[in-house]
Amino acid sequence: MAREDKDNMSETTLEPTDDENLKSCWVCFATEHDDKLAAWVQPCKCIGTTKWVHQSCLQRWVDEKQRGNISRKVLCPQCKVEYIVVFPSMGAFVILLDAIEDITRRISPFILGGVLLGSIYWIAITYGAVTVMQVVGHREGLEMMESADPLVLLVLLPTIPVTLIGAKMYNWEDSVLFFLRKYCAKIPALSYVLPFGHVDEERAIVSGPSPNNGSQNSTSHLSPTRIFCSALLTWVIRLCQSSCMSKLHS
Incomplete structure (x- = not known):
C-alpha cells in the first residue's frame, strides 16, 4: 500500500509539469494540440505559459501595433522586452525602389513649395506686364519691355501687383488729409489755395477717430475717393507718357 501511495503521489506531481510544458499561444490562446503544423517562437524573456506564441500570430500582432510604421518600437506586454523584427533580404531592385521612395518623400515638400x-x-x-500694356498702350508697352533689360523686368514687373494691392489695402487718403489739416493749414500761403475750413473746430475730429468710426473705416477700405484717385492716376500716367514720347520724337 505504501508503494502504491508513492506511485500515485509521483503521478500527481508530474501532472502540473506536463501542463506547464504544454505550449499555448498568448495571442489566440490555442495550444499545440490544436494546430500541430504551426510554427512556435519564444521571442522574449517571459516564462510559464506566456513564453510561447505562434509566429504568424506574433507577426500579425506586431503589424497591428506598428500600423504601417515599421520604425515604431513594439514591446512585450508582460516583460516589456522590445521585439526586433528581422526582415528577409530582398533583391537589389527592391532596395533601389525603397531608396527612390525615401528620396521622393523627402524632396516632395520642397518641390511643392517651389511650384x-x-x-x-x-x-x-x-x-x-498686362498692367504696363494697359497704361502705356499695347504696342508701346511691348516695345518698352522688349527694349528693357530682362533682369530689370523680372524684378520690377512682380512689384506692380504688390504695389497696387498694397495701395488698395492701405487707407492712404486719410493719412494725407490728416497731414494737410494738421501741418499745411499753419502755412498762410496754402490756406488760400487749399480749403482747410475751420481747422480749430475740426481739430478734435482730425486728432483721432472714435472707436465706432474706426471700426467702420476699417471695414470700408474701398472708398469712392480711393477708386476715383486710382482711376485718375491712370490718366495722369498716360498723359505724362504721351508728353515724354512727343518730346523724344521731336
Missing part, C-alpha cells in the same frame, strides 16, 4: 512660389511669381509677372 507654388513659381506659380505666384509667374502670375505676378503676367499681371505686371
